Amino acid sequence: MARNRGRHAAQRAATTAAGHRRRGGLRSSRYRRGLGGTAIAAVVMAALTASQAPGVELGGDHGKGRSDAASDPAPGDDSYETELPPLESPRPPGTSEPGGIGDKSGIPASVLAAYKKAAESLASRTPGCGLRWELLAGIGKVESGHARGGAVDQDGTTLRPILGPVLNGQGFASIKDTDGGKWDGDTGYDRAVGPMQFIPGTWNRWGADGSGDGRKDPNNMHDAALAAGDYLCAGGRDLSSDADLDRAILSYNNSSDYLRTVLAWYEFYRKGTHSVPDRELSVLPTTPGVGEPGGSDKRAPERGGKGPAKGGEGHDKPHKPNKPSKPSKPGNPGGGPGGGGNPGGHDNPGPSPEPTKPHAIERVGAGEFTAVAGEKFTARPAVKAETSKGKGVKGVKVRFEIRGDTGARFEGGVRTVDVTTGADGVATAPTLGAGGKAGSFTVRATAPGKDLGTVEFAASVTAPQADKLTRTSDVVLEAAKNTKFAQAVEVKATRKGKAVANTTLTASFGDAATVGPYFGKDEQGKPIRSLAGLKTDSNGVVKLPDLFADDQVDTYTLTLTAEGGAVLKVKVTIKE
Structure with missing residues (x-):
């Protein structure tokens, strides 16, 4: 084209x-x-x-x-x-x-x-x-x-x-392969x-x-x-x-x-x-596809050359120029999008040299990231500095900046960091720490001093969620019927071995339970056998209310569930 x-x-x-x-x-x-x-x-x-x-x-x-x-x-x-x-x-x-x-x-x-x-x-x-x-x-x-x-x-x-024709610089522009042959089947040059x-x-x-x-x-x-x-x-x-x-x-x-x-x-x-x-x-007019055998090469003849009154008829072979032409100069205004080429059309039809200057920065990989408060993001924002032909450009400075009300920081506790693109044109931000505050923010990538566009990444920090619940005591929980248990149930919520503060738990003997242990009584005097909205303290510990036994002798199961899905089952026995 x-x-x-x-x-x-x-x-x-x-x-x-x-x-x-x-x-x-x-x-x-x-x-x-x-x-x-x-x-x-x-x-x-x-x-x-x-x-x-x-x-x-x-x-x-x-x-x-x-x-x-x-x-x-x-x-x-x-x-x-x-x-x-x-x-x-x-x-x-x-x-x-x-x-x-x-x-x-x-x-x-x-x-x-x-x-x-x-x-x-x-x-x-x-x-x-x-x-x-x-x-x-x-x-x-x-x-x-x-x-x-x-x-x-x-x-x-x-x-x-x-x-189309192979763009190898022989009669057409020279554009080396940009897709690994995925679309055009050519790993040397584009078509x-x-x-x-x-x-x-x-x-x-x-x-x-x-x-x-x-x-x-x-x-x-x-x-x-x-x-x-x-x-x-x-x-x-x-x-x-x-x-x-x-x-x-x-x-x-x-x-x-x-x-x-x-x-x-x-x-x-x-x-x-x-x-x-x-x-x-x-x-329909029989117009074979561009570059197909038996059809025209879809180019008008050079000035001074012979050709039919209508294109697409009689061009069995590409018309060759009488002599080599000077290459077009990239960056010349009017040469198609991107500014390369020769203004006014085709009077200077030689192959164009490969552009080497950065044209834009483009996102590489995911555009959204999530981490848990207090931890690090597993993925890192990355962009690629490209020429107008999609080739990576080495040595371009890219600035990554954290924007928003967040405790997230790059390594070293900074909100802004500069990274230089490598041989493949890619710049990857340092590891990003989520901080202790839940919420959303963005990471913006730009090329300081260059008009290469802006790339933004969406990031969110979720509240910590426990992956494990354990009792703080191994004392057996048992009591005689119609008495109070000597010890209340106390558990600790942790994530990767660290205490999780302010996370929510539920405790229940079963939604349909009508007999067995209970946590006091409500205003109508009915036994309470399920609790919700329990919060861990700064040490990740929550202590349940006092537990009482009714007159139904048996062993019961108390199930505790933390936000995030961690579960703990505790055996509770009522004796004669």
Whole structure:
């Protein structure tokens, strides 16, 4: 996706569509049908030769000087489909000859459903974005021919991988592997993946679960469409604005030709479309997936090279540049999200060097931690300093700060500590002590002096809970009937061998007990055989009220239960 090579005469025809968008839409097909052959030829020639004709200016700034793009690399590689829609407005199926305009407007049912579902989801999540599903359809058409004509299973996952070219610097940018080959099967270099052509490193940041199956899979049409929508809406863009719409498309691929091609399909689909059965390629343009054998390499030819009037036809082999190009400079404004690349598109198409500067800090591992008061947290907050390609950056100072009314402290009794990232780009906070106060707080991670974002971790401290109850005396508890026991029951609550103060206990001879020992009598004179709300003192000890025997001779069981689940059973005997 990132940048297309050279300009293609047919692509420039899409400029006409972009111009008409500003002037209220494409001309009516009825008018065009009234043109004679000479007039039609003149119109087509003008479209093919126009560069920046009056009234054809893009609403945006062509990618130059942009500072509001999403702070991330463009989703995919330099490749895309260059086929353009017909000049006439779409007609419903059955109203034109097979393979005609009505057929061109068909979108596979599963893919169309994914586009619409993603747009609906974005409408509730980011209502100010104004994303239309037709924009996703335009990009999906250009990137993969709608997942190769709807070649997806019932869950929306592609039946076979859709992979872009290997990004090894030979004709395309050089992006070394970021996913261990998980998505693209290549452990040396990255390749764009799936129907919306995401580079694995970008998917790591923008991946979404649009299918609701708990996974984020770039090969799934629902996941990929929702992720693409999130990406296009980034930075608070309002896609009902021509300028923001252009910026969004350019952020996906910083090429003027790519912008015109996507806008052409966007406008075409807005005029009318219909669903066709999945994989019914006879009524769809046969646009093989990017990088697939037998299809085009989805790049327009270099200027001065030969190529067909429509992309996607006749490109059996990638068109090679006449001579090597100078590499793009990272950090140049307008080069897609993250600022890398060449402003204005593809005039400087050489491979981009790997970024080495930190782009953001991201959470590593869990984002929530819990510990018991007086103990230490078993897990530690950690973040990773990454480049825009997702690679770790060594030597970045990360500050961890405890925020909130809490007794929690890092090792050494401090609330703030600085840690430098290691070779893998990860910085891990020191061990965190919970302190003696129950409650919640946060740990905030930042990179002092750098605008790398903020990561927050939620932490909570719970009151100590006993894991063991023991009697403080081993004296046998027995008494003659209708007498008082000589010794009251006393127990100690501990956790990991340490006394637990202010923890709650219950004591009972059984909820249904009506005879046997009892703890005095209530106001109505009824024996009390269950107690609740008993609290241990500062030494973790609680002494129960005096115990009395009735006239039912037997051995009974007193059960004591502490908050947290610790249980102690005590035998109590009434004798003759």
